Amino acid sequence: MTDVTAAPAGLQHDLGWTLGVVFRAYLKSATAVTVGLPGGHRGYQVLAAAARSAPASQSALAQQLGIDRTVMTYLLDDLERTELVERRPAPTDRRTRHVVATTRGRGLLDDLAARLAQAEAHVLAGLPDSDQQTFKALLQRLAGYANDLDPVSDACAIVQDINAATSP
Amino acid sequence: MTDVTAAPAGLQHDLGWTLGVVFRAYLKSATAVTVGLPGGHRGYQVLAAAARSAPASQSALAQQLGIDRTVMTYLLDDLERTELVERRPAPTDRRTRHVVATTRGRGLLDDLAARLAQAEAHVLAGLPDSDQQTFKALLQRLAGYANDLDPVSDACAIVQDINAATSP
DNA sequence: TATTGTTATACTCTATAACTATA
DNA sequence: TATAGTTATAGAGTATAACAATA
Numbered sequence: 001m002t003d004v005t006a007a008p009a010g011l012q013h014d015l016g017w018t019l020g021v022v023f024r025a026y027l028k029s030a031t032a033v034t035v036g037l038p039g040g041h042r043g044y045q046v047l048a049a050a051a052r053s054a055p056a057s058q059s060a061l062a063q064q065l066g067i068d069r070t071v072m073t074y075l076l077d078d079l080e081r082t083e084l085v086e087r088r089p090a091p092t093d094r095r096t097r098h099v100v101a102t103t104r105g106r107g108l109l110d111d112l113a114a115r116l117a118q119a120e121a122h123v124l125a126g127l128p129d130s131d132q133q134t135f136k137a138l139l140q141r142l143a144g145y146a147n148d149l150d151p152v153s154d155a156c157a158i159v160q161d162i163n164a165a166t167s168p
Numbered sequence: 169m170t171d172v173t174a175a176p177a178g179l180q181h182d183l184g185w186t187l188g189v190v191f192r193a194y195l196k197s198a199t200a201v202t203v204g205l206p207g208g209h210r211g212y213q214v215l216a217a218a219a220r221s222a223p224a225s226q227s228a229l230a231q232q233l234g235i236d237r238t239v240m241t242y243l244l245d246d247l248e249r250t251e252l253v254e255r256r257p258a259p260t261d262r263r264t265r266h267v268v269a270t271t272r273g274r275g276l277l278d279d280l281a282a283r284l285a286q287a288e289a290h291v292l293a294g295l296p297d298s299d300q301q302t303f304k305a306l307l308q309r310l311a312g313y314a315n316d317l318d319p320v321s322d323a324c325a326i327v328q329d330i331n332a333a334t335s336p
Numbered sequence: 337t338a339t340t341g342t343t344a345t346a347c348t349c350t351a352t353a354a355c356t357a358t359a
Numbered sequence: 360t361a362t363a364g365t366t367a368t369a370g371a372g373t374a375t376a377a378c379a380a381t382a
Contacts, residue, residue: 005231006232008217008220008223008229008232008233009217009221009223010216010219011216011217011232012308014216014284015292015304016209016212016213016284016288017213018307018310018311019190019191019194019307019311020234021311022187022307022310022311022314023187023191027184028317028319029317029319033319045184045185048179048182049176049178051178052178053178057363057364058364059362059364064175064176065188066192068352069363069365070351070364070365071349071350072364073366090363093358093362093363094357094358094359095358095359095363096358096364097364118320119320120183122317122319123183123310123314123317126310126312126314127306127309127310131306136181136183136186138295138306139187140180140181140186142190142292142294143175143180143187143190144180145294145295146189146190146294149193149290151196151199151200151201151287152197152200152287152290225340225341226341227339227340235373236375238342238343238375239372239373239374240341241342255341261339262340262381262382263339263382264339264341264381
């Protein structure tokens with residue numbers, strides 16, 4: 001009895017399934033490669049963003065990363081405790097905190113980036129190099145567009161469909 | 169103060185970030201489009217797989233869909249309660265159950281598939297049509313390959329890196 | 337002995353609500 | 360009044376462990 005997972009019938013072309021498979025594969029590798037780093041692969045994303053520029057605010061960063069601002073608080077607590085990142089009061093608005101990488105954080109970033117690149121390569125390894133480039137380019141364009149997408153509008157009728165047939 | 173989310177500095181080319189953005193966007197749209205369906209977008213995946221062929225077993229289907237076999241039990245309970253899917257004892261092995269779509273489930277599938285296609289189109293709308301095709305084709309090849317991927321092997325050194333700098 | 341499916345439990349992750357301090 | 364950040368709490372989702380039935 002082999003353990004090899006084939007695509008379920010009828011789902012090979014489903015965006016949800018294909019995206020899910022690839023995303024989970026990435027998560028698995030990214031997690032394996034960031035053990036010990038507070039926040040795992042997301043701790044890396046915060047650190048990377050904080051190292052290249054000081055994000056405008058915690059909640060702005062949270063939104064960019066697709067997580068809740070309350071989760072960001074805990075994440076930053078952990079990253080600050082390990083001295084990889086600092087919260088700095090914004091000079092212009094005393095409510096806001098800038099997130100900046102410490103020297104230590106920046107020092108760790110290169111190694112981390114290399115590890116994540118390894119995870120990335122691992123996930124993309126099924127494609128020849130030129131196709132990897134194409135895929136990444138398209139995905140990046142999509143991400144730039146999709147981050148501010150509202151869910152599709154029309155979304156009410158199915159409840160009736162199901163309940164209608166359930167009763168008698 | 170605009171609400172438009174730009175890519176965080178240094179993450180525009182990160183596979184984890186781009187994949188996450190697109191996957192979350194899909195999830196949002198797919199969820200909106202499947203309200204009322206037990207299990208939401210995953211209920212659809214089970215139903216679709218059950219309608220085209222009877223999956224060999226619950227746990228095989230769970231693995232294909234990237235969820236735990238215990239979660240599959242609850243999912244099928246809900247889908248069976250709404251009479252969209254049935255569990256049938258496998259003739260060859262009395263431990264195993266085949267998952268088959270009911271007439272009602274198959275009847276609902278076309279409408280559901282159209283809704284999911286709408287969600288999919290919404291997420292991909294940022295790309296011209298030919299690029300959408302290219303992207304989907306590459307993603308499908310990747311998914312066929314990545315579903316059986318083990319996490320990247322080397323994954324131990326970072327704990328030391330961090331603890332080393334934390335202690336003294 | 338190993339595997340399928342189920343159940344109960346525990347754990348993790350995430351979101352909600354309420355609060356402080358600013359604006 | 361509205362917003363940034365924090366905290367506590369509740370909730371959803373997921374995994375773990377133990378079990379019965381079967382192989």
